[in-house]
Amino acid sequence: MSRAQQPSRRHVLGAAVAVAVSAGAVSAVPAVAAPAVRHGGASGRPVEYHAWTSYTDWRQGTAHGVRAVAGSRPGIVIAAPAGRTDYTDPHTGTTATWEYATWTSPVHRLSVPATEVIASWNAHTPEGTWLQTELTGTYSDGTATPWYVMGRWASGDQDIRRTSVDDQSDGKSSVWTDTFAIDDASTGLRLVSYRLRLTLYRKPGTHTTPTVRRLGAMGSDIPDRFTVPASTPGLTRELAVPRYSQEIHKGQYPQYDNGGEAWCSPTSSQMIIEYWGARPTPEQLSWVDPSYTDPQVCHAARSTYDYQYEGCGNWPFNAAYAASYSGLQSVVTRLTSLTDLETLIAAGIPAITSQSFLKTELTGAGYGTSGHLMTVIGFTPEGDVIANDPASVNDDAVRRVYARREFENIWLRTKRYDANGKVRSGTGGVCYLYFPADPAPSQHRALAGVGVR
Template identity: 70%
Template sequence: MTAPTPRRALLALALAAATAATVPGGRASATGAQAGGAQAGGAQAESGAAHGAPAEAVAAEAAAGATVDNRFWYSYAHWRAGTHRGTAALAGDRPGLVIEAPAGRTEYTDPHTGRKGTWEYAAWSSPVHRSAVPGTETIASWNAHTPPGTWIQVELRATYGSGATTPWYVLGRWASGDGDIRRTSVDGQTDGTSTVWTDTLAVDAPARANGVRITHWQLRLTLHRKPGAAQGPTVWLAGAMVSDVPDRYTVPASAPSGTAHELKVPRYSQEIHTGRYPQYDNGGEAWCSPTSSQMIIEYWGRKPAAEDLAWVDPRYADPHVCHAARSTYDSAYRGCGNWPFNAAYAATYSGLAGVVTRLRSLADLEVLVRSGIPAITSQSFRSEELTGAGYGTAGHLMTVIGFTATGDVVANDPNSRDNTAVRRVYRRREWENVWLRTKRHDSAGKIASGSGGICYLYAPARPSLAQIAALRAVGVL
């Protein structure tokens, strides 16, 4: 719930320095880019039919005030594009990017273990993408299979409106396991105009105030394997979200659909894990993100195999939540709240895809839930700002699983005493504001940040027609 290190807090302070007042107007909206697909299936709604505003109307409203642009590569044609250095596109039911012939060898010393190793590598650079929304923040997503002895590095290079380019920023060194390298973000990356804050590339406050925006960007994926290995990584999806959400303390209210709908999502509490596994940030409030991720993964019918849980103390309930924490832990961030690492973890399960994006309103979430897709959202608030929560937070993840007939939010909130208390109903207007705003006042009266509509979306890699329509409507496909 609360970030274990101050880097996102530092980002908030840096942006707060640029503006101490509300900038009125604007809406967090997504617009049509092409994104990672998500196989039909999933649990059904407990009640209510798929009524309310049609997906087409939501999409039209989003395009009218777009502040978010998504672009993901995931098809065979996508992987054939770009520049290959030893990589090749892999056809099949789930196309991907693989090592065809290594481009060379490199040495990597893991900063978290001190282990030095030699790795074969190959690299792919995406086509340059012109963002439909010149933005101030960029967050990458990737879905990959990394068997033992392999890992990937994800980099992004941005171009500003002036034509100047950033260096290649490392947005993640990632493997699904931790036996070869420690999964990590990379500190200390800046060019004096933009800075990487854990998982987010952000235009610095002075440049942002002067109108500097990211207008184009390009990804570079470097696939690594042990020398002579027959098998390397496979990347199924990669891309990024660029956003320019205006500074605001309050957001426009969205109209509810008027129909109740709720998905049958498993309920897990982060709090029953308090004090467990200090090496993965000690459970409890630090595990809101992996606990939420595990709920949605299991909604889609996936679970860790028994051998994946063999390391967990058999006295602990819900060992799969412990596994999720270990599988999302960022050794530089020293916590489990790295957004893309959570989406990448979800995609390690057969047939699932995961991305990080921003949405425009609760109307977007209703469209997704009616299609059978729940969401994981990031919000921050004082205890009195969200009736029934019983706590305040500088940053917390929970799952949105449904809506009441009056439009209130049905959430599985992992910050609950036990699993039976996880399901909550929150007032629509309060919840929408604490999720979508970018500025707030903390309990000391100081200006702090809000997520601006951040969410994780996990869905089948081959979605149903209804799910495709919903994902297109909210700008992810």
């Protein structure tokens, strides 16, 4: 999202919070746990990220038509398709026949019984292929969820329109674009375990295949709060991350969420992709008007656009776009403090954070937003946050310094007031992390320190 205050599923979650508060109840999403429920697993963190990435991991799943491949980046590919199916693209009306194969993960029991779960994946989808990610789980009352679609994705848009799926609910939980959420967490209901399922698709009669190299999910039970504890500054460092403004793209390609005014997420993604040395090829950029500055930002917007959400802010789609570049991997997770970000920055890993705030809540921003992504690249000697904020008038103005206490609160809180005094939801520390496929030892340690392996 951007500072344009466009409606989103985050507003839907915020409306649920407002309804619960007005009724004298606990907010719905993200929600306060019932008093008997303890936040945090064995580590004490209210967040757990788990992934399948190794050859052994892929061999442990249930395969129908896929096989595990070894190498420096193990994964799964179509071997002998399990069958054929027709798919009617809801955004084009086109029906096509596809061969498919499936891989289903073992059951993963959450160390943090969760109110929310966000899946993410790293994959290569050549032309003529795509994939679907689904989630099912078991509630703390012993009942099971249905299989929920968490995304239909391809790196390009020539075969299908990548899309989330609306109107998925069983009366206990729902999927809001990219986020599984317990409908009323004040009851104490939680998701205690889950499985993920991948379905790989390709055009019949071909030997082309998607390759999936990472599949994971972040489960969390973030305590509901308007303010968060302050962390103590512990690092002075600034990373040399490219600076790109979304604002210079106003009016460009309005079919992708009304143009650059709403491109904070892909613009932030592109900054970090290029920090790691990756970049679209001239061929990939050939569709962009050559008169446009920073055409790679236009490409990132097109490559992250969710045709159902009608925006470029789908969190897993941004992460998947980043990992479509050779040598990069990505996750969507939650962090718990600016100390976590300091751990990453110390190892040379920048991060993309999601936050909502009033103009008066973030000194120097000059705007308010119902949802905005920016890139944290370092910390000043005073501990303040150095961010590449794409909501800037031009590339030169992107680097900002924001007060530590203000930034930490607007990023980590789960409840806030909008300009009309209504209670809305906050993202509770959501973060995209993009990092090398073969991290250095210090980067491994830093990632493990924030729960990513």
